[in-house]
Structure formats: C-alpha cells, structure tokens
Amino acid sequence: MPIDLPEGVYSGFSIYGDDVIVPGVSSLGEHWSSPRLKPVSKKLTNYTFMLQLEGECSFRINGIEEDLTNGSLLLISTGSIMERLDQKFSYNHSLWIGFSMRHALQDEPELLEAWEDFTYAKQQFMPKHKSLLKTIVNEHASPGRFSEKIASAAFQAFIYSIQELVHESPTVSAIPLELTQNPTVLLAIDLFEREYGDHWDLKKLAERLAVSESKLTKAFRTATGESPMASLWKIRLIKGYELLVSSSMNITQIAMLVGFQSSQSFATAFKRSFRATPRDVKTGNVQQVEPREFLKSHIVKDSIHSHV
Structure with missing residues (x-):
C-alpha cells in the first residue's frame, strides 16, 4: 500500500510504513x-x-x-x-x-x-x-x-x-466507551490485562501512566462509571473465572495468580460478582457464563478491594 506524506510533501524523522498495525x-x-x-x-x-x-x-x-x-x-x-x-x-x-x-x-x-x-x-x-x-x-x-x-x-x-x-x-x-473516551483509560486497561497479577494501587498506576491520581480517577469515572481499582478487580475476577473453567490449578493457586492475597478474599469477591462460588464453577455445579459479558452490566463495588 502506498505511503502518503513522507519523503514527498513532508520529510524528516518519522515512524511510518505499509505495515501499520491498524487495518486501513x-x-x-x-x-x-x-x-x-x-x-x-x-x-x-x-x-x-x-x-x-x-x-x-x-x-x-x-x-x-x-x-x-x-x-x-x-x-x-x-x-x-x-x-x-x-x-x-x-x-x-x-x-x-x-x-x-x-x-x-x-x-x-x-x-x-x-x-x-x-x-x-x-x-x-x-x-x-x-x-x-x-x-x-x-x-x-x-x-x-x-x-x-x-x-x-x-x-x-x-x-x-x-x-x-x-x-x-x-x-x-x-x-465500547471505555476504549474511546480517554487514551489514559485505554492504556490502564491494557496494563491490567497484561499485569493483572501484580500489586497495583492508585498511586502506582498513576505513576506508571504519568498522570495525577485525581485525573486518572476522573477519567475512569467518566469513561467506565467505576474507579480504576474496580476495573482491575473486574479483570482479575474474569481471569479467575476463565482459569477455574480451563485449568487444572486449584482455587488457591488461581487466587494468588490473578492477584488476590488469599483464596478466601477471592471467593468473597467472586461470589459477590458471579452469584456463585469458585468451587461451584470449578466442579461444574452451576451453569457456566461468559464472564466478560456477565460483568459488563455489573459494576464491581469499590469496597471489594478491601478484601484483595
């Protein structure tokens, strides 16, 4: 595909090419x-x-x-x-x-x-x-x-x-609104998707993204209707649900892997969000759901992070 501006109308240092990652x-x-x-x-x-x-x-x-x-x-x-x-x-x-x-x-x-x-x-x-x-x-x-x-x-x-x-x-x-409203939110969600098992708090996240804590919180509230930490807990719970269904790890191993401090805190947050216990999902005692779709209309309460 032909290149539009460089080495013609414009010139200088640039990042460009016909292998750009965005279709079109x-x-x-x-x-x-x-x-x-x-x-x-x-x-x-x-x-x-x-x-x-x-x-x-x-x-x-x-x-x-x-x-x-x-x-x-x-x-x-x-x-x-x-x-x-x-x-x-x-x-x-x-x-x-x-x-x-x-x-x-x-x-x-x-x-x-x-x-x-x-x-x-x-x-x-x-x-x-x-x-x-x-x-x-x-x-x-x-x-x-x-x-x-x-x-x-x-x-x-x-x-x-x-x-x-x-x-x-x-x-x-x-x-989806959270992917378009603010690039800072976009980058934060990307970090959470890749590093959900790490220890995160608002201060660390703000420093990583080079923004103030207040600006970051406001951006998340505007874009997603929830706080940055609530978005993180939601991603952790989704990852936990997926591992319960697909992996041979036990509940404690999964809880620690996705960033919870104990299996008890994981179970408490999980039941509050999915209306079922991790054990029920692990053993197949309840009907499986698509976790992202299930939580799309459910805001994870900010208070959950006190159990993580």
Missing part, C-alpha cells in the same frame, strides 16, 4: 522537518490527517495556498494535489496519519457517503485528536500484546471525532 491505515508518523527542501507536489492516495504542533508550514492544496501554524489541523481527501511551498521556520514538528476512509467506514455506508464530495478542511485541533493519534503512533512504535486492539479502537474513535468536526453532526460510536 497506510502510514503514520511524527515529523521534525527541515526547511532546506525543494518545493514538491504529490497526489495523495488516501485521506491524510495532519496536526501542526510547532513551527509553520505553507502548502498549496488543489491550487489554494494554506499556512499551517501551531495547533492547526488539516484533513485532506484522497486524490488531492498537495504541494509543499517555502518553509518559514527553521524546523516544523507535526503528527500525521494516512488512512483509507472506505476501509475505515466499510460497515457505515451512510456515513461514508457523507465524505464523497469532501476535499479538505483546515481547523484548530482539539486535545483528543492529538491524544488518539499519539496512542496509535506509540502502539505502532512499541507494539505489545494488545497493541492492535488498542490502536484499532483509538483509530475508530479518531474517525468518529473528525466526522463530528468536519460535518458538525454528532455521531454515536459503537466502540
């Missing part, structure tokens, strides 16, 4: 570009979205000159001719992503139709645009076990956010 995304990157480049034009092969973080750049887009300054957002449609003009600053710092709108909205034909006559838009970006784009870039640069899931969810949230921005019509995303 052909290229993405972060640029520090030099002004000592000859003007060049390029026909874009996909929709391209760019945030100008520092410096100033001048472009001609389909014959119309545009200056991008700090905080500018530029969304350009496929097939547009973009020409880089003389640069006015010694360097420019930008974030960008090239993607297939047709692929991104393949399950939303009516939404896709709204973009058919779109050419380009220049506005001021909002913090969420930068946060979502940073999440995609970071997951691509340092992939982990859940990177594809995280980056794909962030990208879909990104698509809906620019739909609102360009067409000024609120769109309800089908993506």
Whole structure:
C-alpha cells in the first residue's frame, strides 16, 4: 500500500510504513522537518490527517495556498494535489496519519457517503485528536500484546471525532466507551490485562501512566462509571473465572495468580460478582457464563478491594 506524506510533501524523522498495525491505515508518523527542501507536489492516495504542533508550514492544496501554524489541523481527501511551498521556520514538528476512509467506514455506508464530495478542511485541533493519534503512533512504535486492539479502537474513535468536526453532526460510536473516551483509560486497561497479577494501587498506576491520581480517577469515572481499582478487580475476577473453567490449578493457586492475597478474599469477591462460588464453577455445579459479558452490566463495588 502506498505511503502518503513522507519523503514527498513532508520529510524528516518519522515512524511510518505499509505495515501499520491498524487495518486501513497506510502510514503514520511524527515529523521534525527541515526547511532546506525543494518545493514538491504529490497526489495523495488516501485521506491524510495532519496536526501542526510547532513551527509553520505553507502548502498549496488543489491550487489554494494554506499556512499551517501551531495547533492547526488539516484533513485532506484522497486524490488531492498537495504541494509543499517555502518553509518559514527553521524546523516544523507535526503528527500525521494516512488512512483509507472506505476501509475505515466499510460497515457505515451512510456515513461514508457523507465524505464523497469532501476535499479538505483546515481547523484548530482539539486535545483528543492529538491524544488518539499519539496512542496509535506509540502502539505502532512499541507494539505489545494488545497493541492492535488498542490502536484499532483509538483509530475508530479518531474517525468518529473528525466526522463530528468536519460535518458538525454528532455521531454515536459503537466502540465500547471505555476504549474511546480517554487514551489514559485505554492504556490502564491494557496494563491490567497484561499485569493483572501484580500489586497495583492508585498511586502506582498513576505513576506508571504519568498522570495525577485525581485525573486518572476522573477519567475512569467518566469513561467506565467505576474507579480504576474496580476495573482491575473486574479483570482479575474474569481471569479467575476463565482459569477455574480451563485449568487444572486449584482455587488457591488461581487466587494468588490473578492477584488476590488469599483464596478466601477471592471467593468473597467472586461470589459477590458471579452469584456463585469458585468451587461451584470449578466442579461444574452451576451453569457456566461468559464472564466478560456477565460483568459488563455489573459494576464491581469499590469496597471489594478491601478484601484483595
């Protein structure tokens, strides 16, 4: 799949390629570009979205000159001719992503139709645009076990956010709220899914994510309706349920593996959440449920952590 911006309209250090982990995304990157480049034009092969973080750049887009300054957002449609003009600053710092709108909205034909006559838009970006784009870039640069899931969810949230921005019509995303509302929540849930057996408290989690405890708690309350620790206990209980069904380990071993201090604290939290004891599930005395679906509409009470 062709690359959109680098080594043509833009140049400099970047993270990009045709092996981006998000389906439909052909290229993405972060640029520090030099002004000592000859003007060049390029026909874009996909929709391209760019945030100008520092410096100033001048472009001609389909014959119309545009200056991008700090905080500018530029969304350009496929097939547009973009020409880089003389640069006015010694360097420019930008974030960008090239993607297939047709692929991104393949399950939303009516939404896709709204973009058919779109050419380009220049506005001021909002913090969420930068946060979502940073999440995609970071997951691509340092992939982990859940990177594809995280980056794909962030990208879909990104698509809906620019739909609102360009067409000024609120769109309800089908993506789970906790995976789109705030990238910090997204990263925290990823940590919990990978390191659920570790000792976590609010202070340690906030330090790991480089945010304040109050900001982290507020983000979780807004996105999921529960506290960070309640989300962790829920994940631990889900992992415990899955191990009770699939493994030969005893209940005490499972309790310790998923992060509980004792089998008793595990059993107390488990029964409160699943309306059954770990032993009942282990021996098959109750009908099995899909634990994630079962707990989706059940908020694990914050008080559970006092038993963990």
